[in-house]
């Protein structure tokens with residue numbers, strides 16, 4: 001670690017690493033051997049979490065990719081869970097940690113990047129909370145141990161120790177300082193905060209605060225098997241408490257692993273947010289229809305479409321690897337489907353019709369187009385940090401291209417449902433408006449439009465947009 005040591009407030013004692021920098025230059029400190037960590041040490045999980053955060057925040061990987069990259073098969077289930085939880089918290093708190101790092105070190109950023117994320121993870125964990133994950137002294141000691149165990153962090157151990165202790169010495173002061181910056185208030189990038197507030201002057205604050213909350217776990221009960229209430233009653237017999245929050249939607253009081261959900265492996269129930277569950281029924285599917293799920297992976301809505309009617313379904317996605325998850329989903333629910341249904345999958349870009357369309361038109365098309373994901377930040381806190389301010393404009397262009405191509409595959413009187421999990425207007429109302437202006441044969445039908453998260457975080461849906469169009473038959 002090079003550069004200036006963190007600044008202590010006047011009269012509050014000198015940061016520890018300043019003491020080490022007083023050594024004569026001619027007598028370098030002997031290199032201490034690296035600390036060896038055990039899997040059971042919190043420091044072990046903290047270090048892996050900081051590495052995953054670095055992959056997201058400095059190398060543009062999604063959190064899922066970063067965790068896969070940094071967690072090998074050798075780690076236990078407990079460590080994997082702890083690392084995921086710590087990295088998720090670290091990224092949720094990154095907006096404020098980044099501001100605090102600047103204030104405490106008086107530098108815009110730290111090098112190497114892992115040093116910055118390690119310190120940021122610590123500051124995020126120490127930020128005042130009603131339910132702190134660990135005692136503050138444990139966080140500091142274990143992060144210092146994590147630094148002592150990692151070659152690229154050893155030199156920054158003193159800085160991490162000094163900054164965290166400095167923060168703990170007068171937390172209210174540093175929090176007050178940080179909160180002068182809106183990025184710290186919402187713990188989201190400044191441009192993201194501005195965009196949400198500009199586009200949603202009334203609901204903006206609610207949307208921003210929802211992004212920081214833990215998402216509820218909502219299930220979709222397979223309508224071939226029974227009703228949402230029947231499943232809630234069944235869960236009660238197994239001492240799992242839940243309630244009905246939508247036609248087939250069940251909210252679990254406590255999130256749990258799908259392995260303990262009765263009927264999950266048998267396809268009787270799937271995990272899907274209540275807003276996402278609105279999509280498939282909007283297509284009013286009938287047995288025998290030919291249906292396209294144009295951007296299908298990972299297949300949450302694919303399964304729902306198949307549960308609703310005996311259709312001939314083609315699932316398309318540009319990502320071949322993500323289509324594996326669609327196949328898994330369909331395989332899981334297939335035993336619950338009786339009757340004459342058909343399913344095919346193809347890896348292709350929806351707009352490249354020549355690569356996948358045989359010219360036979362569809363009765364219904366689900367266009368769950370790629371978007372910024374600005375409506376699902378509470379489930380994927382990495383999203384705002386992976387996006388750039390012009391992403392929604394760029395994605396909106398792709399969305400237009402995909403929609404135009406899909407429209408030509410629809411039968412006269414067929415229905416196309418546009419879905420995005422975004423709260424940005426260019427991926428919602430503005431996209432739908434431009435579509436109807438461009439296609440004279442498109443009749444916009446009733447659909448929920450923008451679904452905003454509500455004040456009650458426990459039951460609030462994700463942010464989504466739905467627009468439904470019927471293709472007018474030529475007269």
Ligand SMILES: C[S@@+](CC[C@H](N)C(=O)[O-])C[C@H]1O[C@@H](n2cnc3c(N)ncnc32)[C@H](O)[C@@H]1O
Nearest residue numbers: 295296297298299300301317318349350368370
């Ligand atoms: C919002 S996700 C779809 C979610 C999915 N419908 C579900 O309910 O599980 C968007 C998907 O579009 C895919 N995609 C991106 N560009 C595409 C394109 N040009 N054509 C088809 N699929 C595309 C992505 O790989 C991603 O899986």
